[in-house]
Structure formats: C-alpha cells, structure tokens
Amino acid sequence: MGRSMNDLEIFDRYPATRALGHVRLGNLPTPVESYSALAEKLGIGELWVKRDDLTGSIYGGNKVRKLEFILADALAGGHERVWTVGALGSHHVLATALYAREVGLEPHALHFPQPVTAHVLEVLQALSTTQPVLTPVESKNGLPFAMAKTHIREWLSRDKNPYYIPGGGSSPLGVVGYVNAALELARQIEDGACAEPDVIYVAAGTCGTLAGLILGARLAGLRTKIVGVRVVDKVVCNAPLTAHMANKTSRLIRDAGGPELPKICAGDVTLLDDFIGEGYGKETSEGLRVMEMVERHTGLELDPTYTAKTFAALDAHAESLADKRVLYWHTLSGADLSARIALANIERDLPASYRELFDTPLPH
Known part of the structure; x- marks a missing residue:
C-alpha cells in the first residue's frame, strides 16, 4: 500500500x-x-x-495501527486463527476480522450485547463477509466466564494454536x-x-x-x-x-x-x-x-x-x-463499506440469533 x-x-x-x-x-x-x-x-x-x-x-x-503490530506477532508465531472480544457493533472485531482474512488468518470473536442501531447492523453485515466464527455472550457480565471457557476448550483441544487479541487491540x-x-x-x-x-x-x-x-x-x-x-x-x-x-x-x-x-x-x-x-x-x-x-x-x-x-x-x-x-x-473508519455490505449473506454467514436482530424494529 x-x-x-x-x-x-x-x-x-x-x-x-x-x-x-x-x-x-x-x-x-x-x-x-x-x-x-x-x-x-x-x-x-x-x-x-x-x-x-x-x-x-x-x-x-x-484499530489498523494496532493490528499492524498484533497480526505480525500472530503470523510470526505460526498461528492460523485469532480470536478477540467486543460488542455486537464493535469496530475492533470488524477490523480484526477484515485484516486477519487479508493476511490469511481465521477470525473468531466473543460478542456481547449493545443497543442495536442501524450502524450496528451495518457493522454486522460487513463482518459477515469475513465468514467469522462468532460466539454470542448473553451479557457483558458473562464475558469473563465465556473467555475462561474458551481458553479451557482450546487448552483441551488438539488445536492449541489460537492467538488472543484483547478487546480494542x-x-x-x-x-x-x-x-x-x-x-x-x-x-x-x-x-x-x-x-x-x-x-x-x-x-x-x-x-x-x-x-x-x-x-x-x-x-x-x-x-x-x-x-x-x-x-x-x-x-x-x-x-x-x-x-x-x-x-x-x-x-x-x-x-x-x-x-x-x-x-x-x-x-x-x-x-x-x-x-x-x-x-x-x-x-x-x-x-x-x-x-x-x-x-x-x-x-x-x-x-x-x-x-x-x-x-x-x-x-x-x-x-x-x-x-x-x-x-x-478522528478514530472512526472512513472506508466505504457499501460494496461489501451489498455482498453480505447474513442467512449463511451469521448465527441464527444474530439474524433475528435484523427483524427487530430499530429505536427512533
């Protein structure tokens, strides 16, 4: 670039x-x-x-400035996938998934709820195009337990090769x-x-x-x-x-x-x-x-x-x-996501519980 x-x-x-x-x-x-x-x-x-x-x-x-160093470390360590945490409309989760795919890593994320707005739905549509592995958490309070479960599952599995990225990078x-x-x-x-x-x-x-x-x-x-x-x-x-x-x-x-x-x-x-x-x-x-x-x-x-x-x-x-x-x-992304969003297939690429969000009336 x-x-x-x-x-x-x-x-x-x-x-x-x-x-x-x-x-x-x-x-x-x-x-x-x-x-x-x-x-x-x-x-x-x-x-x-x-x-x-x-x-x-x-x-x-x-997030891009942070990921330049973080993803380099993941690649240097021979990792094949990364996982992170964030809210439903997290820009960090979206940026991580987009750039992880760009460098050949599979993105995983634990998601906790936040108020659903049109902006959040656009983020989820863009995120879906990275074919992420998403795990919803019922509340932010349940996040530490969900993270511990994820760590234990990885430790017990044969695949001990995930790279954890803290929230926000x-x-x-x-x-x-x-x-x-x-x-x-x-x-x-x-x-x-x-x-x-x-x-x-x-x-x-x-x-x-x-x-x-x-x-x-x-x-x-x-x-x-x-x-x-x-x-x-x-x-x-x-x-x-x-x-x-x-x-x-x-x-x-x-x-x-x-x-x-x-x-x-x-x-x-x-x-x-x-x-x-x-x-x-x-x-x-x-x-x-x-x-x-x-x-x-x-x-x-x-x-x-x-x-x-x-x-x-x-x-x-x-x-x-x-x-x-x-x-x-100015920390917000200025990239135009409209073309990516147009390609989104939420029925195929998001869990069923996420798809229901798109049928919920938005607050005025």
Whole structure:
C-alpha cells in the first residue's frame, strides 16, 4: 500500500524496535487538516483533525495501527486463527476480522450485547463477509466466564494454536501503534504540516489509543495535553489502567532495544467521564447534535458510540479553548463499506440469533 516497513516513524528513530515485528496494512502517515469554519462555529482558536479515518482502504480508524503490530506477532508465531472480544457493533472485531482474512488468518470473536442501531447492523453485515466464527455472550457480565471457557476448550483441544487479541487491540504491542502515531504527528509538526497543538481530544474505550498517544507524545517531547473521552464503563477505562498499559508498553519497547521511556502515572492521564450518557453504545442528544454540525461544516462522519461523544466533549469545553490550538484525533473508519455490505449473506454467514436482530424494529 505504498510504503515500506522502514517508513514507520518509530523504526526510523529507533531502528532496534524493528524487532517488534510489523505487517503493512495501512496508509500512513495520515494527514492533519485544518477546519477553520468549524473552529469559528465552535468559538475555539484553531481546529485541526488527525485523519485516522484514512488509515486503511479496506477499513480505517484507530484499530489498523494496532493490528499492524498484533497480526505480525500472530503470523510470526505460526498461528492460523485469532480470536478477540467486543460488542455486537464493535469496530475492533470488524477490523480484526477484515485484516486477519487479508493476511490469511481465521477470525473468531466473543460478542456481547449493545443497543442495536442501524450502524450496528451495518457493522454486522460487513463482518459477515469475513465468514467469522462468532460466539454470542448473553451479557457483558458473562464475558469473563465465556473467555475462561474458551481458553479451557482450546487448552483441551488438539488445536492449541489460537492467538488472543484483547478487546480494542489494547495489548502492549497494539499500543506501540499509537506510540508510533504520536511520533508521526511530531514529525508532521517538525515538517510544518501543522503547529504543535495545545490539546488533543481522542475517544477512550479500552485505553490503548490514549496510552500510546500519552507515551509517544512524552517520548517526542510534545507539550500537548491529551484528553481522553470515556465512552465505555469505568471498570475498563480509567486512569490507573491507562498508565499501567503505557508502562507495560514502555518495557516492551525498551526490551526490544528501544529507548528508556518515561514512567507514566495515573496523574498524567486526563479522562473525561461526563459524556458517555446512559452507557456504551447509547446515543446522546449532544452527540447527535455535533454529528450533524461536524458533517455540515467538514464532511466528516462521526458515529454515536465513540467519536460523537468525543466531539461533544470538545464542544462543551469550547469556552476554555477560545485561544487554544485544538486537535481532534478522528478514530472512526472512513472506508466505504457499501460494496461489501451489498455482498453480505447474513442467512449463511451469521448465527441464527444474530439474524433475528435484523427483524427487530430499530429505536427512533
């Protein structure tokens, strides 16, 4: 897709880190763009967008950067299949399945419920085209038990060759993808593509993207404040967990021959808790309002689960950002899935319990 492994910023700066492994999936670096009309509408100093919606032509968004490192590790280990976890409309599960098939791995997933929207159904249709092996879980609370059962079944089976990918791709290897992303942004600042932001707003789900940006920004010497907007339950998205994930990634990079990275403390993590609304996957009125505003002024699409809530936080803080240079990190895929969805055969490729979702009236 137009670039060699050596083009990754982390490999250029720290050649020993090539030992971490990497498979080319995406189109990097992604551009940074200025949106002055929307900045004026919001009443903030400057608005820039890091276009990670453009990370991949098959599927974009923030998962691609993580999967470049994770799937390389799976292939290097001789694995034939990967399995992961996520909600019914999980972008991570979809991205993992799409790119796993692209590199010759069979995708498996444990799915837990979330409110069913038109967007969720589109994700499931696209997912079905990868012929995934899907196991529904009755509730999120049952996920640990279901994961334990899956691990035991694999241990007892003759096939002990699955590769587990944590939800959101938020393993230390996955986080390296966003350490590289922060270094990539620092290079764009050095090259004059944009000026250093005062603050970055980014969606925070399983915290891998946030942890990588904090760690990478520190490594690059950026003074930018990074603000995560929590869009999932606090038990899986919090400051101590983010700091812990960043420090595990630091050790991984150091052990691969990279630099000694600074220790990240929970106090270094800024997470906003006030924009999740009634819960994961549930739309908020503020999110729906900014979705329409952003699309009207920029043409960028947001989704109600992650990016709309993130932008709603930015909008709510506009008064304090009146003289600030703000960068919104756009983590939603911008790839057009319509052709893939048109090929979907949900009767053949989804379990019966999933097919029933398509017959349920959607909320208005």
